[in-house]
Amino acid sequence: MTDTTEKAVVEVSTAAPVPAPASRRTRAWRGLTPWLFLIAPLALLITFTYAPIVNMLAYSFTDWDGVSPVLHYTGAANYEEVLTRPDLFEVFWVSGYYLAASAVQIVLALYFATVLSFDVRFRNFFKGVLFFPYLINGVAIGFVFLYFFQDGGTLDSVLGLFGAHTDHAWLGTPVSANTSLAGVSVWRYLGLNFVLFLGAIQSIPGELYEAAELDGANRWHQFRHIIAPGIKPVLTLTVILSISGSLSVFEIPYIMTGGATGTETFVIQTVNLAFRFNKTGLASAAAVVLLLIILLVTWVQRRLVPDDKVDLV
Amino acid sequence: MTRRGIARTLVHLSLIAATLVVLLPLVVVLLTSLKSEKEMANTSGALELPHDLLNFHNYVAAFRDGEMLSAFTNTTIILLVSVTGTVLIGSMTAYAIDRFTFRFKKLVVALFLTAALVPGVTTQVATFQIVNSFGMFDSLWAPIALYMGTDIVSIYIFLQFVRSIPISLDESARLDGANAFTIYRKIIFPLLKPAIATVVIVKGITVYNDFYIPFLYMPSEDLGVISTSLFRFKGPYAAHWEVISAGTVLVILPTLIVFLSLQRFIYNGFMRGATR
Numbered sequence: 001m002t003d004t005t006e007k008a009v010v011e012v013s014t015a016a017p018v019p020a021p022a023s024r025r026t027r028a029w030r031g032l033t034p035w036l037f038l039i040a041p042l043a044l045l046i047t048f049t050y051a052p053i054v055n056m057l058a059y060s061f062t063d064w065d066g067v068s069p070v071l072h073y074t075g076a077a078n079y080e081e082v083l084t085r086p087d088l089f090e091v092f093w094v095s096g097y098y099l100a101a102s103a104v105q106i107v108l109a110l111y112f113a114t115v116l117s118f119d120v121r122f123r124n125f126f127k128g129v130l131f132f133p134y135l136i137n138g139v140a141i142g143f144v145f146l147y148f149f150q151d152g153g154t155l156d157s158v159l160g161l162f163g164a165h166t167d168h169a170w171l172g173t174p175v176s177a178n179t180s181l182a183g184v185s186v187w188r189y190l191g192l193n194f195v196l197f198l199g200a201i202q203s204i205p206g207e208l209y210e211a212a213e214l215d216g217a218n219r220w221h222q223f224r225h226i227i228a229p230g231i232k233p234v235l236t237l238t239v240i241l242s243i244s245g246s247l248s249v250f251e252i253p254y255i256m257t258g259g260a261t262g263t264e265t266f267v268i269q270t271v272n273l274a275f276r277f278n279k280t281g282l283a284s285a286a287a288v289v290l291l292l293i294i295l296l297v298t299w300v301q302r303r304l305v306p307d308d309k310v311d312l313v
Numbered sequence: 314m315t316r317r318g319i320a321r322t323l324v325h326l327s328l329i330a331a332t333l334v335v336l337l338p339l340v341v342v343l344l345t346s347l348k349s350e351k352e353m354a355n356t357s358g359a360l361e362l363p364h365d366l367l368n369f370h371n372y373v374a375a376f377r378d379g380e381m382l383s384a385f386t387n388t389t390i391i392l393l394v395s396v397t398g399t400v401l402i403g404s405m406t407a408y409a410i411d412r413f414t415f416r417f418k419k420l421v422v423a424l425f426l427t428a429a430l431v432p433g434v435t436t437q438v439a440t441f442q443i444v445n446s447f448g449m450f451d452s453l454w455a456p457i458a459l460y461m462g463t464d465i466v467s468i469y470i471f472l473q474f475v476r477s478i479p480i481s482l483d484e485s486a487r488l489d490g491a492n493a494f495t496i497y498r499k500i501i502f503p504l505l506k507p508a509i510a511t512v513v514i515v516k517g518i519t520v521y522n523d524f525y526i527p528f529l530y531m532p533s534e535d536l537g538v539i540s541t542s543l544f545r546f547k548g549p550y551a552a553h554w555e556v557i558s559a560g561t562v563l564v565i566l567p568t569l570i571v572f573l574s575l576q577r578f579i580y581n582g583f584m585r586g587a588t589r
Binding site for chain 1: 320324358408409440462569
């Protein structure tokens, strides 16, 4: 620690000229200063982010139930179970619905961002309407859409207006339920994608459009050659966020169906394993698998878009 | 009509369709919240208007029986403490990282950077044990500590702002005899106002809406927050959509008010938060 402070002092004093030669005590004090600012943030960071990761890795090789003082080392058995037991791995397929929904969501968000980047009447109103769902409490959204999909609820009534009378139970079969829930997810998250795209489009200098218009470019040409390249970084980021988001879906299905009728996602399953069935070891292995997949996806993104914004120093 | 005219009409139609898709589910819930139990049993459709547009009985029921008062109180306490904490921690970290050179700085920065990549949902299994071992389980301290301790995005936001504050300000203050803490408190912190506004809004909305952490860490009924108290409506009111709807509207209303009054900050804040 003394070594640390010594070096820091040297660097600080070369960086900022000190009027009078500081005494030994004040120099040591100054070297300590950054750590005084960092001690609380670092303590929290280590306690609530790094310690859990390390513990989780450790638990994942045991058969611990989360309460009892006894636990046995079981090697890679938990990982084997997560990856080979069909009912445990099956939940990953549910992510497919959300992944497909993300694709729809990105296309729609791009469309609305492009359209609203031009001068449209009531532009701010439409922008607000599209974005607002993103701010709503997840439980409230869950209830709004439970009523929406309910027998005789909003959706059935609207279809009734058009003369289509169905008694289809929207949340009744796995395919229908997952599609409905993924639809809710589009409703909820479209706004964020849209605002990100809109921001990126609006940061493109306006002269570019004017020049293109003089050259006889139509709206599609403008999109293809000016907007698309301009938003590529944000688009890539959005795609990556969507993939990791689709893998870690929890709120909407948990609130609306509780994971019933084939809507269980990986996170719901992990939460159930850990807190309902007391299989901490197995749940940890599942969580490690998910974490590794998400880190892999993020790593791919960082390779695809080497953006300088990510660097801190 | 010219081709451009047709295109413009189609664009407008698509925007109107989107508006309907967004607003209709919400409006129906608002209408339902104003209906009486009898109306709910008799009427055929969800789209029908309530007989009495000023029927607030369900709101009273939701507020009283749903323990909404204690939910709003708990949420407010958690919000105030964790948002204040986040602002202090974020700005202190950013100040230390940007204005000082010290050994292990690279390591410290890397620790914060990497933490941003770890989604909180994946590590809760083990976080739970740690929170439990501190005796914070089933107390307001669990969400407060977790919200304060795991927010990397606000550190990014503060860092961007601290960087934009000229170092010459620090230096002239130091020549006047100010130490590092005075500089942080009197110069850096006041100049961070825009960043603080951003963090307060983004963090505030995130905390208000969070369900996962309070659900996992505060099972006691008297420790309900907005999300978990509303979630509990599911059991006793399962068949009473008018009361559930009223509760839902009560939860959405504050968000709507904040959104309408702070629109510009909110767009900027979330853009900064997401793209870091």
